[in-house]
Amino acid sequence: MGNALMVLAVPSKGRLMERTLDYFADAGMDIRRSGSARGYRGEMPSIHGVEVVFMSASEIAAALHQGRVHMGVTGEDLVREDVAKPDETAHWHAKLGFGHAKVVVAVPQCWIDVRGMRDLAEIGFQFRRRHGRRMRVATKYGNTTRRFFNENGISDYRIVESLGATEGTPAAGTAELIVDITSTGATLEANGLKILDDGTILESEANLVGSKTAHWPPEVRAVENEVLGKLGL
Amino acid sequence: MTPEATQKFQALEDQAHDLMSYFCGVGFEMVAPSIIQPADVFLDAVGEDLRGRTYVFTDPEGSELCLRPDLTIPTCRLHWDRCSREGGTTLAQYCYNGPAFRFQPSGSRANTHPREYRQLGIERFGDRDREKSEIEILSVIVSALERAGLRDYTIRIGDLGIFHELLSAADLPSRWRERLRAHFWRPEAFRSELRQMTTKPDARIEGLPPELLSLIRGQEPLAAERILSVFLDEQGVDVIGTRSLSEVTESLLAALEDAEADALPEETAALIENYFQVAAPARAAGARLRDLMQQADIDIAPALDVFNTRLKHLSDTPIDPANVTFSAEFGRTLAYYTGFVFEVVSDMLGPESPVAGGGRYDSLMKMVGATTEVPAVGAMIHTERLLSAVSEAGNG
Numbered sequence: 001m002g003n004a005l006m007v008l009a010v011p012s013k014g015r016l017m018e019r020t021l022d023y024f025a026d027a028g029m030d031i032r033r034s035g036s037a038r039g040y041r042g043e044m045p046s047i048h049g050v051e052v053v054f055m056s057a058s059e060i061a062a063a064l065h066q067g068r069v070h071m072g073v074t075g076e077d078l079v080r081e082d083v084a085k086p087d088e089t090a091h092w093h094a095k096l097g098f099g100h101a102k103v104v105v106a107v108p109q110c111w112i113d114v115r116g117m118r119d120l121a122e123i124g125f126q127f128r129r130r131h132g133r134r135m136r137v138a139t140k141y142g143n144t145t146r147r148f149f150n151e152n153g154i155s156d157y158r159i160v161e162s163l164g165a166t167e168g169t170p171a172a173g174t175a176e177l178i179v180d181i182t183s184t185g186a187t188l189e190a191n192g193l194k195i196l197d198d199g200t201i202l203e204s205e206a207n208l209v210g211s212k213t214a215h216w217p218p219e220v221r222a223v224e225n226e227v228l229g230k231l232g233l
Numbered sequence: 234m235t236p237e238a239t240q241k242f243q244a245l246e247d248q249a250h251d252l253m254s255y256f257c258g259v260g261f262e263m264v265a266p267s268i269i270q271p272a273d274v275f276l277d278a279v280g281e282d283l284r285g286r287t288y289v290f291t292d293p294e295g296s297e298l299c300l301r302p303d304l305t306i307p308t309c310r311l312h313w314d315r316c317s318r319e320g321g322t323t324l325a326q327y328c329y330n331g332p333a334f335r336f337q338p339s340g341s342r343a344n345t346h347p348r349e350y351r352q353l354g355i356e357r358f359g360d361r362d363r364e365k366s367e368i369e370i371l372s373v374i375v376s377a378l379e380r381a382g383l384r385d386y387t388i389r390i391g392d393l394g395i396f397h398e399l400l401s402a403a404d405l406p407s408r409w410r411e412r413l414r415a416h417f418w419r420p421e422a423f424r425s426e427l428r429q430m431t432t433k434p435d436a437r438i439e440g441l442p443p444e445l446l447s448l449i450r451g452q453e454p455l456a457a458e459r460i461l462s463v464f465l466d467e468q469g470v471d472v473i474g475t476r477s478l479s480e481v482t483e484s485l486l487a488a489l490e491d492a493e494a495d496a497l498p499e500e501t502a503a504l505i506e507n508y509f510q511v512a513a514p515a516r517a518a519g520a521r522l523r524d525l526m527q528q529a530d531i532d533i534a535p536a537l538d539v540f541n542t543r544l545k546h547l548s549d550t551p552i553d554p555a556n557v558t559f560s561a562e563f564g565r566t567l568a569y570y571t572g573f574v575f576e577v578v579s580d581m582l583g584p585e586s587p588v589a590g591g592g593r594y595d596s597l598m599k600m601v602g603a604t605t606e607v608p609a610v611g612a613m614i615h616t617e618r619l620l621s622a623v624s625e626a627g628n629g
Contacts, residue, residue, distance in 0.1 A: 084285070084338065108474045110465055113484040115440050121422070122437070123476075123484055125415040130480060134277070146281055153422025155280045156415070171473040192473045197440075 005051040006223040007214075009063055009072030012040065012054035016206060019098040020073045027230045047230075049223040065089045067213035070220060071227070077103050077181060077204035081144045091210035093233055099206035103141055105148070105199030106188050107177040108170050116197045117152040120177075124156030127176070138162040138175035141201075145179045148201045167191040208233075241620075245351060248620055249330045252353055252377050256328035259373060261355050264327045266307030272299040274306055278569050278600050286336050300334035305569075305611055306597065308356045313601045316358075321603040326357040330616075346586070347617060354591070354613030358598070364539060367573040367593060367610050368546035374589050374612045375552055378577060382623035383588065385580040387556055390515065390543075391563030391592075393417075394572045395522070398536040399508055403501050405430075406494055408487055413505075420565055424506075431502045435492035441485070449482070450489055458482040504529045511561040515544060518559035543573070564592065571595045575612070579622040588622055589614045 010031060011017045021031050024044070031052050033042045042052030055063065061078035063069045065086075073096065080086045107114055114120060127135045138160045139145050145159060160175050167187055169175035181204070182188055185195060208231070210224070257263055272289045283289075288300040301307050308327055316323040330353040337346045355373060360366040375388070396417065400410050409430055416423040429436055438446060445464050449457040458479050465472060472478060504525070511521055519540055526533055547554055564574035574592035578584050591612025598607035 108472075108476070109470045110472045110474070110478070111476065111481060112441070112445070112461070112465070112470075113481050113488060119437065121416075122412065123480075125411070126480065126484060127476060131475075134280075135476075142284070146285055150282060153416065153419045153425075155282070155418065157281060158276060159281055159284070173475050176474060176476055192471045 004215075004217050004220050005049055006071065006220045006227070007051050007053060007069040008044070008227075009053050009055050009060040009069040009074075010042065011057050011060065011073060013056075016057060016073075016075075016099050017054070019096070019206065023073070023096055023098075024231075027232070029227065029230055047223065047226055049219065050227065064209055064211040065213065067211050067215065069211060070214045070216070071208065071210050071224065073206055073208055075099055075101070075204050076207050077101065077141070077144070077202055079207070079209055080202060081141050084143065089211065089213050091212055093208040093210055093228065094231070096206040096208060099204075101181045101183045101204050102200050103144060103179065103181050103202040103204060104185075104188075104195045105177065105179050105201065106167075106182075106193040106195050109189075109192050109194045114196070117154065117199060120196065121152065121154045121156075124154055128156045134158045135176040136160045136174070137177055137179055138166050138169035139179035140166065141179050141181075144201055148179075167193060244620055244624070245616055248381055249351065249353055249616060252381060252614065252616075253328060253330050255377050255380055256355055256373070261326045261328035264308065264311055264329050265331065266301070266304060266311045266329060268301055268332065269298050270301045270307055270310070272297040274310070274600055275299060275302065278306060278597065288334050288336065302335050303333050304329050304331065304352050304354060304613065305356060305594070306601070308611070309358075309597050309601045309609070312356075312358050313598065313603065317602060320605060321598045321607045322359045322605075324359040326355065328355045329353070351616040352613050353616050354611060356609065356611035358607055358609050360608055360610070363593075363608065364542040364573075365546050366608070368543055368550060370591060370610045370612050371547075371575050372550040372552060374591065374614065375550075375577065377614065378589060378619065381619055383577075383579060383619065386588070387558060387578050387580075388552065389558050389560055389563055389576050389578060389584075391560050391574045392536070392540060392572060393564050393570060393574065394539065395533065395536045395561070396508070398533045399505065399526075399531065402531045402533050403504065405497055405501060406490070408491070409497065418565060420509075420562070427497070427502050427505060430497040431499055432496065434494055434496050437488040438492045441488070446485075446489060449485060452486075454479065454482055454486065457486060461485070500529065504531065509562050511559070513559060515547070515554055515557040515559045519544065569594050569597055569600075573610070579618075581622045581625055582618055586618050587615070588618045 010020050024031055029044050029046050031042050031044050033039050035041060040054045042054060044050040044052055053069065057074045058078050060072040060074040061082045064072050064079065065083050079090050083089060114123060124135060134156050136158050137145060140162055142159050142161060149157060162169060166178050166180045168191055169178060171192060188195065253263060275283055275287065287302045289297065291297055308329060312325060313321050331351065332349055333352045334349050337348050355370065357366060357370060400413060412426060413423065416426050448460050452460065461482050462478055507525060511518055513521055523537055564570055570592045572593035576587040576590035579588050582588065589612060593610050595606040595608055597609060
């Protein structure tokens with residue numbers, strides 16, 4: 001690659017990508033896809049020394065932790081889920097004001113006796129006694145769920161990994177409750193679920209994140225400063 | 234391997250060999266449980282927290298497996314494989330030596346908390362002479378440590394049975410007893426639960442629909458369930474999931490009962506909290522426990538008898554009772570123990586890194602298949618810690 005470049009990871013599709021490209025363009029840093037229109041590489045002609053890569057938002061979170069990219073735009077929820085101690089590998093530059101969503105604990109609406117995490121602890125051991133197993137929590141946020149349940153003194157549960165349609169698992173009988181991401185809560189409601197009063201684990205939005213584990217030679221650091229400067233950070 | 238690593242490897246091998254010959258010599262059968270274990274048993278016994286500390290993976294057939302995080306459960310499974318026809322109650326005692334795996338955050342404690350460590354231990358199943366067998370296991374472990382060269386150490390003991398007996402004897406609704414037992418393993422949640430019982434036993438009905446509560450108050454469970462069903466229907470709420478309406482009803486009725494119950498007397502809460510404060514040399518602790526219960530007019534004589542029986546057996550061993558401390562709090566963070574617990578702390582490494590520990594775990598055999606509890610006592614030695622405690626002592 002010759003001279004060291006600063007690798008900037010940008011979401012590869014949807015609103016998140018559009019808003020990210022706008023964010024940089026508004027600061028005078030247009031990003032163009034290089035090669036074919038569907039390529040996964042891009043360039044930032046206004047700054048010398050930047051290489052742009054397009055990736056899925058969850059891949060960006062992993063790449064930041066592993067130091068494969070220097071800087072990236074992705075959801076806070078994904079960065080926090082990926083590793084045990086996210087603050088040791090991620091440098092939070094700025095919240096970007098788009099991509100808003102909450103990671104929440106949701107239970108069936110017919111659980112009228114359960115409004116908060118404390119009630120969940122209570123029914124956890126009742127459930128275990130009655131069914132001879134722990135209640136199941138369907139989620140793709142295993143680490144985040146474990147941390148939050150632990151802080152709330154809940155131990156009688158099992159995590160069931162869910163990679164799609166998490167909100168349907170309670171009705172399908174493959175989990176008792178879920179931890180999932182939602183923006184308006186409408187999907188949860190349509191599936192007969194409600195969010196617990198104190199069940200919001202994280203209010204997430206798109207963030208500009210730097211990697212503490214990437215290799216940062218002085219020339220790359222200089223490029224970072226230039227980009228941050230243009231963004232007013 | 235670097236020469237240094239080779240040297241350490243050889244030293245660990247020699248130490249393990251000596252310890253294992255000693256255990257075999259005093260009647261423990263050497264076994265080698267599988268390294269790869271089904272994750273399920275561990276997750277059930279320890280809970281989801283385990284996942285954060287264990288190497289869990291899925292094999293090509295889709296089974297969820299783990300690298301064993303300790304050897305006690307694998308040894309229970311081995312014992313069950315051999316003796317399931319007798320319900321696992323056959324008298325047997327095993328010793329083992331091999332690697333166990335626990336995730337540890339990278340950092341400075343790598344020396345005393347390696348991710349891959351060698352665990353060496355003993356387990357005894359089916360011995361109904363409970364206190365005698367507990368002290369024998371303790372004594373065999375202490376002798377083994379001494380033979381390996383450990384000199385400056387203290388022994389800490391605890392007994393989860395005393396707490397359970399205290400709860401049974403104290404005057405409180407059975408639901409609360411059950412709740413305190415469930416929170417026992419999380420001292421902080423336990424404390425806040427206890428506080429709520431003394432100050433605000435009605436907290437759970439706050440925010441529940443008052444019209445529903447007044448309809449089901451005083452109703453039999455079946456009638457209350459019908460009322461709830463109509464109520465949900467009127468609200469347009471579908472009944473979904475595996476947790477049935479009868480469970481929701483039961484929980485609502487319990488919340489109503491709690492709200493009408495008298496708050497837990499301050500003295501009872503204080504007694505429970507004071508109990509957890511007891512930490513003293515074993516003999517003195519026995520007397521202190523007796524005084525504490527007498528003042529509160531609580532009778533837990535059987536648990537105190539057990540305590541004294543153990544001390545009597547202890548005096549038949551070479552262990553100096555003055556070197557044994559009792560701590561009521563000890564054992565609260567160790568998931569599967571059910572009664573007596575102990576650990577050996579070297580002066581060199583301190584209480585954060587005990588060189589050995591063990592206790593009674595009567596319910597574990599049920600988790601691997603037995604239909605009833607099976608008396609089980611065991612203990613394990615952290616071989617890396619033992620080696621560093623004895624070699625640093627030698628250098629210093």
